[in-house]
Structure formats: C-alpha cells, structure tokens
Amino acid sequence: MSGRVQLSRRRFLQVLAGTAGALVVGIGHADAEVPIPPAMLGDDFGQLGAYVRIDREGNVLIGARDPDTGTGTATSLPRIIAEELDADWTRVTVMPLGLGVEAKDGKPVWIYGHQRSGTGDSIPAAWADLRQAGALARWLITQAAARRLGFAADRLRCESGVVVTPDGRRFPYGSLVEAASKIDPPAAPLPLKPPQRYTLIGHPAGDVDARHIVTGRTRYAIDTHYADALVAVLAQCPWPDGSLASIETAPALAIKGVVKVMPINPEADVPPGQTAIAPAVAVLAENTWAALRGLAELKLEWKPGAHSADEDSAKLEARAIALLDTDSAPTTRVRDEGDLAAAGRKAARRVEATYVQPWLAHATPEPMNCLVRLDKDQASLVVPTQAPQQAWAVVQRLTGLAADRIAIEVPRVGGGYGRRLDHDYVAEAVMLAKAVDKPVRLMWTREQGLAHDYYRSGTVHKIKAIIGRKRQVIAWDQRLASASALSGRGTAADRLWTSEISAEQLPAGLVPNYRSDWYSLASAMPRGPFRGEPHVTNAFAVESFIDEIAHTLREDPLVTRLRLLGEARQIPLGGRRMLDVGRLLNVLKLVTDRVEWKNWLHNVNGMGVACWHIDGAYVAHAIEAAVHGEKLEIVRVVCAVDVGRVINPLGLQGQVAGATLDALSNALNPAITYKNGQVRQQSLQDYPLASMAQLPNDVEVITVPNDRAPTGASFLAMPTAAPALANAVFRASAVRVRRLPLMKELLRLL
Amino acid sequence: MPQAQAQGLPAATTGDITPEPVREGIDLIVNGERFKHTGDPLMPLLWYLRDVLRLTGTKVGDAQGKDGYDLVLVNGKAVPAITWPMAKLVDARVTTVEGLARADGGLHPLQQAFIDEDAIGCGYCTAGWLIAGIDLLTRKPKASDEDIDKLPNRCRCGCQTRVRRAIKRAAGAQA
Numbered sequence: 001m002s003g004r005v006q007l008s009r010r011r012f013l014q015v016l017a018g019t020a021g022a023l024v025v026g027i028g029h030a031d032a033e034v035p036i037p038p039a040m041l042g043d044d045f046g047q048l049g050a051y052v053r054i055d056r057e058g059n060v061l062i063g064a065r066d067p068d069t070g071t072g073t074a075t076s077l078p079r080i081i082a083e084e085l086d087a088d089w090t091r092v093t094v095m096p097l098g099l100g101v102e103a104k105d106g107k108p109v110w111i112y113g114h115q116r117s118g119t120g121d122s123i124p125a126a127w128a129d130l131r132q133a134g135a136l137a138r139w140l141i142t143q144a145a146a147r148r149l150g151f152a153a154d155r156l157r158c159e160s161g162v163v164v165t166p167d168g169r170r171f172p173y174g175s176l177v178e179a180a181s182k183i184d185p186p187a188a189p190l191p192l193k194p195p196q197r198y199t200l201i202g203h204p205a206g207d208v209d210a211r212h213i214v215t216g217r218t219r220y221a222i223d224t225h226y227a228d229a230l231v232a233v234l235a236q237c238p239w240p241d242g243s244l245a246s247i248e249t250a251p252a253l254a255i256k257g258v259v260k261v262m263p264i265n266p267e268a269d270v271p272p273g274q275t276a277i278a279p280a281v282a283v284l285a286e287n288t289w290a291a292l293r294g295l296a297e298l299k300l301e302w303k304p305g306a307h308s309a310d311e312d313s314a315k316l317e318a319r320a321i322a323l324l325d326t327d328s329a330p331t332t333r334v335r336d337e338g339d340l341a342a343a344g345r346k347a348a349r350r351v352e353a354t355y356v357q358p359w360l361a362h363a364t365p366e367p368m369n370c371l372v373r374l375d376k377d378q379a380s381l382v383v384p385t386q387a388p389q390q391a392w393a394v395v396q397r398l399t400g401l402a403a404d405r406i407a408i409e410v411p412r413v414g415g416g417y418g419r420r421l422d423h424d425y426v427a428e429a430v431m432l433a434k435a436v437d438k439p440v441r442l443m444w445t446r447e448q449g450l451a452h453d454y455y456r457s458g459t460v461h462k463i464k465a466i467i468g469r470k471r472q473v474i475a476w477d478q479r480l481a482s483a484s485a486l487s488g489r490g491t492a493a494d495r496l497w498t499s500e501i502s503a504e505q506l507p508a509g510l511v512p513n514y515r516s517d518w519y520s521l522a523s524a525m526p527r528g529p530f531r532g533e534p535h536v537t538n539a540f541a542v543e544s545f546i547d548e549i550a551h552t553l554r555e556d557p558l559v560t561r562l563r564l565l566g567e568a569r570q571i572p573l574g575g576r577r578m579l580d581v582g583r584l585l586n587v588l589k590l591v592t593d594r595v596e597w598k599n600w601l602h603n604v605n606g607m608g609v610a611c612w613h614i615d616g617a618y619v620a621h622a623i624e625a626a627v628h629g630e631k632l633e634i635v636r637v638v639c640a641v642d643v644g645r646v647i648n649p650l651g652l653q654g655q656v657a658g659a660t661l662d663a664l665s666n667a668l669n670p671a672i673t674y675k676n677g678q679v680r681q682q683s684l685q686d687y688p689l690a691s692m693a694q695l696p697n698d699v700e701v702i703t704v705p706n707d708r709a710p711t712g713a714s715f716l717a718m719p720t721a722a723p724a725l726a727n728a729v730f731r732a733s734a735v736r737v738r739r740l741p742l743m744k745e746l747l748r749l750l
Numbered sequence: 751m752p753q754a755q756a757q758g759l760p761a762a763t764t765g766d767i768t769p770e771p772v773r774e775g776i777d778l779i780v781n782g783e784r785f786k787h788t789g790d791p792l793m794p795l796l797w798y799l800r801d802v803l804r805l806t807g808t809k810v811g812d813a814q815g816k817d818g819y820d821l822v823l824v825n826g827k828a829v830p831a832i833t834w835p836m837a838k839l840v841d842a843r844v845t846t847v848e849g850l851a852r853a854d855g856g857l858h859p860l861q862q863a864f865i866d867e868d869a870i871g872c873g874y875c876t877a878g879w880l881i882a883g884i885d886l887l888t889r890k891p892k893a894s895d896e897d898i899d900k901l902p903n904r905c906r907c908g909c910q911t912r913v914r915r916a917i918k919r920a921a922g923a924q925a
Contacts, residue, residue: 068872069872070872070873207868207870209870209873210864210865210870211857213870213873214850214857214861214864214870214876215807215851216805216807216808216846216847216848216850216877217848218873220806220874222806222809222810223800223806225804231801287797287801288800288801289794289797289801292797363906364906365817365819365874365905365906366809366810366872366874367810412872413872414809415872415874415906417906443810445813446810446811446812446813446817447812447813651868653868654868654870654871654909654912657908657911658871658907661905661908661909662906662907662908665906665908683813683814684812684816685814685816689905689906690904691899691904692900692901692910692914695910695911697895698914699911
C-alpha cells in the first residue's frame with residue numbers, strides 16, 4: 001500500500017511500508033521516470049527521501065537534506081519534522097542525506113528541494129515544506145490508533161512518540177506503524193500544529209553529532225577513503241592564468257609509493273569555481289606521506305599569465321580611492337531617492353569619511369578535498385560542499401554521466417563560509433580519477449587554501465552626509481568600489497553589484513535624499529562568496545560613519561542613531577522588502593539597556609554600538625573595549641537578534657556567538673595582500689585568526705521571542721560586530737579606525 | 751590455500767631451521783593498544799594515525815602544527831602530530847581523541863563539558879581543543895582564564911567563548 005501527498009506541483013510525500021513493518025514517509029517527484037520500489041525504500045536509507053522512517057521498536061530515523069557546515073542544520077531541520085510528528089527526540093537518529101537527484105529528459109530533478117547551506121535560507125525553506133512530512137506520519141499513526149481502538153481520530157492526542165486515548169491509555173508509535181503504513185494518506189496537505197503546542201521548536205537542543213564529534217568518530221569527507229584510492233596532492237601555479245614552464249618529475253617518481261605525476265589545467269571558458277582555480281601538478285601516491293614527499297621533490301617552474309602578473313593589492317586600493325574621489329559615473333547606481341543637490345542647499349554641516357577593508361581568505365578548517373570513484377556508468381563522490389547540486393553540475397560536465405548516475409555523499413563539513421559554494425577541488429579530483437582510472441582522494445594543504453582561494457575583494461567606501469539644522473541626516477551619498485565576486489560567473493554586467501552591496505541596507509528608507517553607487521574594480525584575482533557579505537563590509541563603513549556623524553555633532557552616538565531611525569514604523573524598501581523600524585529599535589534597546597549605555601559615555605573603557613538588518617532579521621551589538629598601551633582588550637560583548645520564530649534557541653545562541661567571534665577575528669588581524677599577482681600569505685602565521693587571548697571571554701546573546709516565520713541566522717551577527725568594536729575603540733582611545741585590519745591600524749595611529 | 755597453512759602449521763618443508771629475523775620497526779602504544787610501525791621512520795605521526803591506523807579523529811591542520819587541529823597526547827603531553835616523526839615515538843604512549851573516553855564509553859569530563867556547553871561549531875577543531883584542554887587541566891587542574899588564553903588552537907566558527915566555559919566547567923568538576 002502506498003499513497004502520496006502533494007507538496008508542490010511536482011514534489012510529493014510518499015507513504016510506504018518499509019521492511020519489518022516500518023512506516024516510511026519519503027519523497028517523490030512527479031517526473032521521476034522510474035518510481036522507487038517500495039521494498040528498497042524500506043531497506044536502504046540511501047533511498048529514503050528527506051525524511052522519516054519509524055520502526056516497530058519506535059526508533060525514528062530522520063534525514064537532513066542541507067549540509068551541516070557548523071550551521072546546525074543537522075539538528076534544526078530534523079527537529080522541525082520531529083515537532084510535527086510529536087516524536088520522542090531521544091529516539092531520533094539523524095542521517096545526513098546525500099544529493100537527491102533523479103533524471104528527467106536528460107536533466108536533473110532535485111527531489112529533496114532545497115539542498116544548500118550557509119546562504120541563510122535552510123530554515124525558511126524547511127519551514128515551508130518539511131513540516132508536512134512529520135505531520136503526515138503523525139496523521140497516519142493517529143488514524144491507525146483510531147481504527148484499532150474504535151475512537152474518533154480527533155479524540156486522540158500524540159505526545160513524545162505515544163498516542164494517548166481519552167481514557168488515558170498510551171500506545172507507542174512503534175506499535176502502530178505497521179498498520180499506519182497501510183492507510184491511504186489524504187490528498188491534500190494536512191493542517192499543522194498550533195505553535196502553543198510546540199515541545200521541540202523553541203526549546204534548546206544540543207548538536208545531534210556532539211557525542212560523535214567529541215569522541216572523534218564523526219567522519220568528515222577528508223576522513224573517508226576507498227581501499228584502492230590513490231592520494232593526490234597538488235603543486236599549484238601562483239598565477240591563476242599562469243602556466244607550467246618546466247617540470248622534472250624523476251625525483252618525485254623515485255619516492256616509494258608515488259604512482260604518477262601529472263599536470264591539471266583549468267578548462268577554457270568554464271566559470272570560476274567549476275574548474276581548477278589555477279594550473280597545477282598532481283602527485284598521486286599510495287598514501288598521504290608518500291604523496292607529500294613526492295610533492296617536496298618536484299622541481300617546477302611556473303610562468304605568469306597575461307592578466308594576473310601585474311596584480312597588486314596596494315595599487316588596486318590606490319586606484320579605488322582615486323576613483324571615488326573623482327566624479328566619474330558609477331558602474332551601477334544601486335539606489336537613488338530624493339534630490340541630493342537640493343538637499344545640499346539646506347546643509348548645516350557636512351560629514352565625509354573613507355573606509356578601506358582588505359582582501360580576505362576563507363581559511364576553512366577542513367582543507368579542500370574530494371573522494372571520487374568513477375565506474376563505467378556511475379560516479380560516486382564524498383564531497384565537503386555547501387551546495388551538492390552545484391557539485392553535481394561539475395561532475396556531470398566532466399563525466400557526461402546521466403543525471404541520476406552521480407551519487408554525492410555530504411558528511412558533516414569542516415566549515416564553509418562560502419568557500420564550498422565553489423567546486424574547483426571537485427573538478428580537480430574528477431579530472432585526476434579520469435586520468436588514472438582509479439579512485440582518487442584529493443587533498444589540498446591548509447596553506448594552499450590560503451594562497452589559492454576565491455577571495456573576498458577588498459573594498460573602499462566613501463560616504464558623505466549632509467546634516468540639517470535640526471541635526472537630522474537629510475542626505476546620504478555613498479560610494480563603494482570593489483571587485484565583484486560575480487565577475488565571470490555568467491551574471492549580467494548590470495547585476496554585478498548584487499554581491500557587493502544591498503540596495504535595502506541601512507540607512508536606505510531612513511534618509512529622504514539617498515544615493516548608493518557601486519564602482520567596479522577590474523581584477524584578475526579569483527573572488528567568490530564570503531560569509532556575511534555584502535553586509536559585513538558595508539555595515540562596517542555605514543555603522544562607523546554614523547558614529548562619526550555623532551562625533552561631528554558632539555552627541556551620544558545612540559542619540560544620533562535613534563534620531564536617524566525615528567518612530568517605529570514599516571518602511572517599504574522596494575519589492576516585498578520592508579524595514580520594520582520597531583524591530584530594529586528593539587534590538588538596539590535590548591543591547592543598550594543590558595550594558596546600561598548612559599553610564600558609558602564618560603568611562604575610561606569605551607562602549608560602541610551598531611545595528612543592521614538582513615532580509616527581515618535584525619541584529620545589534622554593544623561592545624566594550626579597553627586600550628592599554630598597545631594592547632586592545634575586548635571586555636564585554638552583547639548581541640541581540642530578532643530572527644522571527646526561533647527553532648533551536650541553543651543552536652541560535654551558538655550561531656550568534658560564533659558569528660560575532662568570527663567577525664571580530666576577521667577584523668582584528670588578517671589581510672590577504674598580493675604583489676605581481678602572487679598572494680603573500682603562504683602560511684597560517686601570515687594570516688592570523690584571533691587567538692583565545694584576543695577574543696572576549698564571553699558573548700551575551702539576547703534573542704527576541706516572536707512568532708513570525710523563522711529566518712536564517714548563520715551570519716546575521718557578523719555585520720555589526722566589527723563596527724561596534726571600532727566605535728568602542730574610538731570612545732576608549734579617540735582613535736577612529738577607518739582601515740582594517742583593526743590592530744595594525746590602531747597601532748599605527750596610537 | 752596450502753593445506754599446512756590451513757591447519758595452522760608452518761609452511762616450511764625443508765629441514766633447515768632459519769632463525770626468525772629480528773623484526774625492524776617502531777613499537778608504540780596508541781590508545782592503550784600496541785602497534786609496530788615498519789614503514790618510513792620519518793613519516794609524521796599524523797599520517798600514521800590517519801592513513802595506517804585509520805584513526806581519523808586527529809585532523810589535518812597546517813604544516814607547522816600551529817593551528818592545533820592535529821594535537822595528540824604523547825606520554826601525556828599535547829604535541830602536534832604533524833611535527834612528530836615516527837622515529838621519535840619509540841615506546842611512546844600516544845592518546846588521540848578516540849582514546850579519551852573510558853573503555854565502557856564513559857566520557858572524559860572535558861568531553862562531557864563540550865557537549866554540555868555546546869562548544870562545537872563545525873567540529874573540525876574540536877579534537878584539538880580537547881587534547882589541549884586535557885593537557886592544560888593535567889598541568890593545572892584549576893586552570894584560570896589566563897591559562898586558557900595561552901591555548902594555541904584556532905577556530906573559524908567562533909567557538910572560543912563556549913570552549914572556555916567547557917574547560918572551566920571541567921576544571922570545576924575535577925576540583
């Protein structure tokens with residue numbers, strides 16, 4: 001017996017009797033050519049769609065479709081399903097789902113729907129469709145109980161894996177699943193639980209993988225292996241468009257265990273991220289140590305390419321500053337409201353400042369790696385990726401295999417931060433496996449991750465504000481110069497700005513005469529998505545600048561902010577976007593109340609504040625800093641967030657504290673610089689993430705309870721941390737840091 | 751399979767008695783079990799653990815072992831596994847993250863504290879923090895904030911404040 005509930009026009013939930021009497025709610029697709037045989041669905045968890053299997057012992061297996069890169073999806077997504085199921089969470093086992101793909105007319109069909117992490121949409125997407133899976137399983141179990149016990153189904157209730165009758169008798173789900181699997185599901189989606197009955201959503205839950213992680217049993221992609229796989233390591237050309245000038249392989253091949261040395265070249269006309277980032281020479285060996293010894297013995301000379309050899313980060317920055325100082329036309333006028341020229345005639349004061357932020361690398365903890373086995377008509381991969389569907393596209397292009405003959409497993413990922421939305425390392429591994437006709441486990445070193453990254457572009461912001469007689473900001477003219485992360489990736493020229501700035505960002509909607517311009521910088525250095533961008537760089541400039549306005553007006557920067565924000569109200573920002581000023585005021589009030597802001601205006605230590613909004617979520621930071629001689633101490637950090645409904649409060653606290661520390665770490669020390677097209681940072685010591693001593697001892701997180709639909713929170717707390725710190729440093733030391741990394745600039749100016 | 755071997759008897763058929771060659775190799779104890787490494791004595795401990803013993807809980811970090819991802823206990827002291835060649839490990843007692851729990855599965859107090867304080871981001875650097883933390887708590891059972899400040903580990907997910915709480919919790923539990 002089986003049946004289906006439509007989720008959308010093409011996707012549906014499928015109810016099946018699994019083996020040994022289990023109830024399975026899987027997922028199907030209307031276009032799938034070959035329906036999955038029900039028996040297989042019960043036996044093979046790999047065939048279980050995104051969702052639920054309950055066996056007769058009452059054990060619940062839930063699939064998690066979005067990769068968990070430390071963003072908590074392996075816990076939060078299954079809890080959304082378990083809530084609607086009224087499952088006993090202690091009986092739930094979570095399994096990461098690999099890529100869900102079927103073939104239709106030679107094209108891939110993504111049967112699990114959303115499969116991507118770190119872009120802030122995992123939770124909203126799950127909220128939209130995953131709840132039905134749990135609701136359907138519970139409905140079937142309740143129907144089975146009703147038929148067995150002779151009660152009307154609506155007189156039964158479910159709690160923690162048990163159906164309870166009106167006279168208090170309790171029937172565990174396990175005793176009902178076999179019967180439930182034989183009941184036809186309803187044709188339409190089921191009503192969902194009212195939030196006041198939630199027992200999991202909104203209640204704290206630890207990471208489902210925690211025990212395996214602390215005992216070293218969690219296998220990341222880099223920990224997986226096939227017995228007959230060769231280990232591949234790379235020497236990469238320091239210029240992305242360079243080439244191999246000479247190579248001597250004999251000493252490398254003489255190393256015991258080294259099997260082959262071969263070059264890899266980026267494919268022509270393939271967008272960045274989908275092919276090798278630069279020419280490379282691979283050493284393939286029977287084990288990692290032999291491969292690395294072989295790599296050390298390689299004698300290589302590279303020559304620069306036509307474009308990248310002249311690249312120089314200092315020159316690019318100088319060009320950007322000069323560009324913003326002229327009145328040349330921007331590449332894109334991102335937002336233009338009111339009349340700046342007319343506003344200028346009412347100016348009481350003018351404020352102007354320029355902010356410079358460096359290039360950054362992702363510095364992922366787990367190095368780039370990929371395990372791949374190519375058989376005649378099948379590819380099997382283990383990939384640390386944030387976007388399995390994009391990884392699939394790379395494999396498919398290189399192998400030409402049918403859509404559904406490419407299997408991609410995604411174990412827990414050792415950090416993404418946007419780096420693993422690109423799949424150059426997958427392309428390299430597949431190219432090598434094709435060439436050697438053996439499975440390949442490719443591994444970069446961490447250092448190579450630094451020197452061969454898709455970087456975050458450096459930025460220069462120049463902001464001018466006009467202040468009216470009543471101290472109000474009457475005009476805001478903001479210019480940004482950066483190298484778009486979207487260049488060369490098939491994005492239309494008039495949309496390249498979208499990776500660099502948000503048209504809705506503060507103070508859009510709050511200033512009557514507002515203009516935001518983007519100037520494109522040409523660069524041959526590889527760029528790509530980066531955690532929290534474009535908000536992080538823009539918030540640093542905007543939220544630092546608001547404090548500079550306050551300084552010009554000789555007033556409390558909180559007063560300046562409150563005047564700028566005005567009354568609680570809804571401001572349309574274009575499209576369906578709204579700025580809810582009340583929610584922004586609320587997070588600002590929460591952090592300033594918590595630190596007793598008024599007491600800080602004349603203290604030796606400095607207190608700084610910043611606020612921001614991203615896609616309907618709101619954040620504010622208050623940070624206390626002290627400057628002792630040449631030492632900066634971050635004494636206290638408070639962060640308030642409003643993300644709509646909170647799925648897992650403990651997970652949210654971790655994301656907010658984590659994003660805060662990541663943002664502080666990125667702002668304090670590291671910078672990528674390059675000269676003659678070559679990145680100077682070749683070791684992790686050259687790119688210092690913050691040490692324990694540099695970071696605050698605690699991050700106090702305040703979450704705003706509310707019942708709006710949940711939003712993503714993995715990078716929400718990033719944008720406001722650095723400007724709040726810079727504002728605190730100014731109060732503590734009278735040094736205004738307009739250039740990052742912060743420590744270097746602070747020491748220069750002190 | 752030859753019949754002699756199948757019966758568990760030596761396969762030799764000649765009357766010569768050849769003395770068993772002295773087995774070369776490096777004896778060491780990993781997580782309480784004895785092992786003999788017969789490969790390259792210059793192989794770093796990290797690759798021995800990961801490639802040979804398939805103990806992958808100790809993670810690949812930077813080449814100098816400064817980020818703390820590959821820390822293991824050698825004779826009770828935290829060291830980066832990438833910087834220790836096997837030749838230096840004769841008769842050494844090595845403990846990796848897989849060896850921290852008791853045989854009955856009971857967790858070390860610091861492992862439990864990491865769970866209780868949710869001190870995990872992506873989890874890739876967690877093993878290194880645990881080893882560094884246990885090394886610290888062994889030396890200083892009542893570790894202070896200043897002691898914790900000196901830990902070498904780096905984390906990009908931003909777990910440091912929660913790791914600090916976990917170490918203090920474990921210090922409290924030990925005291």
